[in-house]
Amino acid sequence: MLLISLAFFISGAVFFAFAPKKGLHYFYLLYAAGAGLAAFSFAQALYNYAYSAAGAPALSFALQISPALSMGFKSGPLQDFFGLLLSLAAFAASVYSSGYMKGTAAPRFQGIFYGLFILSMGAVFLAADALSFLISWEAMSLVSYFLVVSDTESEAAQNAGLTYATMTHIGTAFIIGAFMLAFSATGSLDFTGMAAGLAGQSMTIKSVIFILSFIGFGMKAGIVPLHIWLPKAHPAAPSNVSALMSGVMIKAGIYGIMLMCLHVLGGPGAHYATWWGVVVLATGAASSVLGVLYALMEKDLKRLLAYSSVENIGIILLGTGAAIVFYSFGQTALAGLALAAALYHTMNHAMFKGLLFLGSGSVLHGAHSKNLEDMGGLLKRMPYTGLFFLAGSVAICALPPFNGFVSEWLTFQALILGSSTPLAYSKVITLLGGAALALTGALAAAAFVKAFGVAFLGLPRSPKARDAKEAGLPVTAALGFLAAMCLLLGVAPRIMLRLISAMPFAGLKEMGSAGPLHSPLIIAGGFSGFWPAAILVSMLLGLLIILALAGTWGRNRKITYANSWDCGIRALTPRMQYTATAFTKPLRVIFKTIYRPRKEVRISFKLKPLFVSGITYQSGITPFLENYLYRPLTSFVGKAALKIRHLQSGSLPLYLGYIMLTLIGLLMAWA
Amino acid sequence: MGMSNLQFLIIILLSPLLQGIIKKMKAYAQGRVGPGVLQPYWDLARLFRKDMVISETASWIFHATPFIVFLSTLAASLMVPVITPDAPVLAIGDIIALLYTLALGRFFLVLAGLDAGTAFGGEGSSREATVAILVEPMMMLAIFTSAVAGGSTKLSVISKSMHILDSPAHVLAFAAFFVALIADTGRVPVDNPDTHLELTMIHEGMVLEYSGRYLALLEWAHYMKQMLLFTIAIDLFFPFGIKGDALRSALFYIIKLLVLAAAMAATESSRAKLRFFQLPSLLGGAFVLSLLSLITFVMLGR
Amino acid sequence: MLFFVLVPLMAALVCLAGKSPRVSEYATLAGSVIGAGWVLRLAAGAAGGTIYFSRGNTFYCDSLSAYILLVISLLAVAASVYSIEYMRQEHRAGTVTEAGMRYYYFLLNLFVLTMMLVPLANNLAVLWMSVEATTLVSALLVGIYRKKQSIEAAWKYIMLCTVGITFALLGTFIIYYAGAGIVGAKGEAGSLNWTDLMLSARLLNPATMRLAFIFVVVGYGTKAGLAPVHNWLPDAHSEAPTPVSALLSGILLNCAFYGVMRFAAIVRVSCGPAFVQDIMIAFGVASVVIASLFMLIQMSAKRLLAYSSIEHMGIISLSFGLGGIYGLYAALLHILNHAIVKPLMFFVTGRIHSVSHGAKLDSVSGFLKMSPLTGVLGFAGIAALAGVPPFNVFLSEFLMLKGMAAGSHWYIMAVFLIASGLVFFSLLRGFGGMLLGKPRLGQHRAESDTELTHTGKTSPEMVRTWWPASVMMALLGASLLFLGLNIPGGIDRLITRSMGLFMGGRVF
């Protein structure tokens, strides 16, 4: 079945290359079909792992590069899970693209590379050894780089692409280091071999491998402080691609972290160091809080979403870190809970972040702007987009009855249960992680209230926004699909948990406990539980009752429509509304140590000091890491390079001197 | 359907009364006569009978919000043990689920504030969101303490497992929780429930555009939320007597409720409303309290 | 069998004789193609293990020679194809006269001839002579424009390389001395034949050999562009006509390095591998580091590429120094990979300059829109140069890293990875800036001198391309990808056989 979907993708790419330019965008439906098939087969494989004794037939093949070198690909539960995530998101994005990518600048290029992008991500998830992994990994990065700069005219996209590509390259260097260390320790480059070999190795080597791979993959996942490329690159790409980048590609980083930490380092009879988990936890907490804090301040819708991706990666890492902590104490059941939370959130984030990015795409299409301050009142003009975007926002704010809540609830439980770890500091860290998660939740709610409220509610702030329109059926259909997924995963979490329980990691089996899909979710031997379906049902019942009452008694009430209350000024203009900036003003004040807000007021006079001709007011926040970490670093390297320039001063005698010195040096050293 | 499954009706039906009682106590403390304790019922009834004026800027969010707020509060009240610790009806009574269900209502309320496109609405929403950001984590931490102590996040288990402020950690946690209570129910010194002065109002700012039965729903939901939070405080920090037979525990419950109400009224009439940008110091202090409570509990245990 | 080296000689003579530049163009093309065909047969034989001797064993061809020859001859074809496009443009632009074109092709053929002699030489003195000859001929090619900079570059080139290579000859003498009385079949004083020396390498005095190798490595290292004796390279590469730059960095450097390898093969037997490996690693690391730092500050595309050549020679020397199955395979494979990608990049740059008429990086932008094929190839080239999979260079670098891991040279690996990060950044910044952006010529992208509406007809005419050249470049680009995912069996056999020379395996 995967082969068929592969065929679909390849044929799609071929069509994009050679079909006539007119109506080219319909070929995205081929990708959609391929992705759908892949999703089905991955889900089936996972189901078999979980429930059939035989397990699933693992597909496995190798490409021979030379007699000595070969690239192996192999599927397993973890691989299938991420494959499922990829193909679901890709399905929605492709359907969306078939409507959205009409009349774009470089249709062929974008079509082909879009397909390649999905394929390369699939290859990453299926790679079975370091070589194939690295090749797929860099191919993924390269293709995504081209998609980022696909608007070749814009300088911003170029710079974003440069930053992105360079940082990814550096991250890959760390990954290579990790692989090579494992190779020298075990003499094997395929992951199962590494896992087997590392089981007996010393803790030092494992720790170094852990650190290297955490940094390397974290670079791609966008953990703080390695995230700065993310809010640059994701918005630069076309929205269907940014959906995949934010929804899936950064999950490749998560996949890598789980692969290295849980599979390679966690091989047979492995034991973890607690501090690994603590490191991951702390990073997760930092990423989630800082990510959402910056998201809160963004006026650019897509940058806001990108920052919120940093936040969600942080939440996933909270779960992962807790899992490692639990494993290190041998509390496998709790580790299973934490891991399930992390995996669940990974899937969820793919769904709602995909939904939100696609939604922002159709907002862009409607209002011709990414700037929130130009929007407003879109809900009346783009009802479907608005509805689904709202669903996405509710989901990403982890509010019931949507999926975000389930995973965050699981994470909360895992973190609270961290109090049952034997050491005091692990207790405190996990519980503080919980506090960070709570803070993140509240901040996220504020951020997305701002995003949705300013973009979709109130009065339109620009003429373009006033006559915005929907982008057509495929677009809304794709959004609808993802929104439905969000609701489904929120109401019937057991579906996902059962698939997750197929993972080969200790303690996950228990998470897939039997019982009807709609039954309450009880965890950790009754430590707690809740009933997602019930919340929805009870609210619906309540609604029915209220409506019934209103129907019986409140029929003869009349509703008059009038202006909003405007304090008696007879004209309420859009400029009187709260702007996105104004909405977050209090927080800028409260968190000023982090934001370092700056404002400058320029007053120009006709006749000082009486006649003011104009006042310009600028305010913004200082990007902390960029200013205090990265800029000094880059400038230092630049300075060093400029210094070394004098070695090549152009004078021949000097060069002759080099030859002589080299000779003498070698003679001194070796003769 | 047993006692445990109907106790949520107590919250739905008696929450206006609680509001009335608090108002009465405040009036007494301030040396006024004040309206009767049943006044909130009359208010609700009147509002339900009134016609509505709605801004034409508003979208369907504006119409949906009252229902969602009311229903989410309702759903939340289904999870809390009031006079019997047995797991209440539908949900298992997980405290986190409960709080996030309430948060759903708040989310839409804040949106509704932005919907009419007025400055007041935006102001109210912005401030509400800010307060929520400051309150949420400290409330969570306070809850963590008693959850860890009680060995579960189920309110029923917690309320069964302990008596009254069993450990120093609980005292600190309760102090923090009480501040959170003030903030969440929108009372002085955080918010002023009975003013419509633009510069100070938070909750009132958001619902400024509402009238008629929508307003009624919102107000009722507000009363319910207040009583709900009181109940949670009771379940978390001094659930003694809840284990006994229904009548006895009901009696205890009412007493505790009145005590809390008195405390609330006392604070409200003894303190002046804080400037908005002074809130962080108050709430931040409370946050430190809850943090301390958690750490002391982890370090010292019971 | 080895007489094919006369083919380029004939071509050169034709270029002298022929009156019109057309004649010399096609003579060169035909010569290179015939030579390549012949070399292919040779390589096929060598891959099968055959070894060819000339009379008196002065010339000789084993797998290693065949491998290098293969690279040389294929690149010669590419260069001669591109030369036609390039020189015609120069002629159109009025930089070169018709006589100048004929002179150019004459020298080009001689250049190829001398380079082909290098790997064929069995007698080390002959090897030295051919390397020196390459210097002389290519110096004339570098200086062909008679411009200030080009003359300066040529002068420095010939000076430094001649001085350097003097030491190589000294080293050769010392080896001869070391072998005197020991080496040599029929009791003659001594022999400079590599084969003879190799046979009796065990018996040679280690101290002497060490001394000899130091002189040799400095001498040929200068020519191979290993830092810190690389200084002629950026100048010569940036000032030479683009096809010549391609040949210089694509194969000439490898020819010089080939000399080092031959000596290393003997020396590692007579005084142990450690000595050779340390020296080669030292040179390699130095080259990688210095080149990567200099790439950060390059303002001109061709200098950027020149420094990247230094970096890649460093990589080759580094992996050669690491030794072992990984290191040696990496070194030899890298020679081929670099020899494919670097000329491609030079050709792309040449086309860019043909519109921008300025070597500066910011003299053009949006070239991708002006000539899509070239632009795409350029991007593929950057990726390959930076060692990004799925392109060929990655494979050899991966093998080298494996070699480092196997020898657990962690510090070297760290240094290399950092350097490769810098290299990637510099390349992407430099070429990305020229390929992306609004199609526009002029001093700086920000304030545009001549704006081109890429929708209009103007841009395609800006870039005058010759379709065979485009085909050739496309083939090079395709082979980047192909070799990145599959190493053909023949090449694999050649490489593995050649590795035998450095692993104490059966030599002949």
Place this chain on the structure above:
Amino acid sequence: MPLIKRWIEIFGAIDFISVGMLLSVVAMSSAKRIESCLKAYVINSWLLALLMAAFAVYLSIPHLYAAAFFTIAGKCVLIPYFLRKIIRDLKVTREVEPYLSMPVSLIISFGLVVLVYSFLASGIFVAGVARNVLKISVSIILISLFTMMNRKKAVTQVMGLLFMENGLFLAGFSLTYGMPTIIELGVLFDMMMGVMILGVFLTQIKKSFVSVDLDKLTSLKG
């Protein structure tokens, strides 16, 4: 013949001659005028040829006579003539304009000699009459390289290069007692070609840079 052999042995003629070459190099490296450099080169080359002849007699290797002859023809006649022509055509001023003063460069030259002796002592043991020649020749090479670094004029650098080659030949003969003639010829030929081409470039430099001063040749930086 045998008589001459014995004299060579008694007087250590080989050493004398090679030391003479060394001295001529030192003289060159501290000379002030181009003409004297040229003279030093001629002397150096004559000594080289003489040395070859001596070897030829002493070891009775006939083809070394040929080598000596070619050396005389090439290095004592052709190249000096060519250089003089260049100097005349380019109107090179007579001063050599070194970077360092004479005493300093003398000291450095002797330092180099010491270095070479210390390095080569361990590495290589030449037996027989030529026991010192290798060291001397390497010293010659290094000193002339140093001279090239020390001179501003392009012409003088060419001379330095030529001195290096003489040193190289010296080393060659001391080590190999004469390689196959063909190879010697090839090497010699390469050298000649090199000098010719350098001459060509010299004229071009003169044309386009007006002077042959190396300070002008520094436009390619970084």
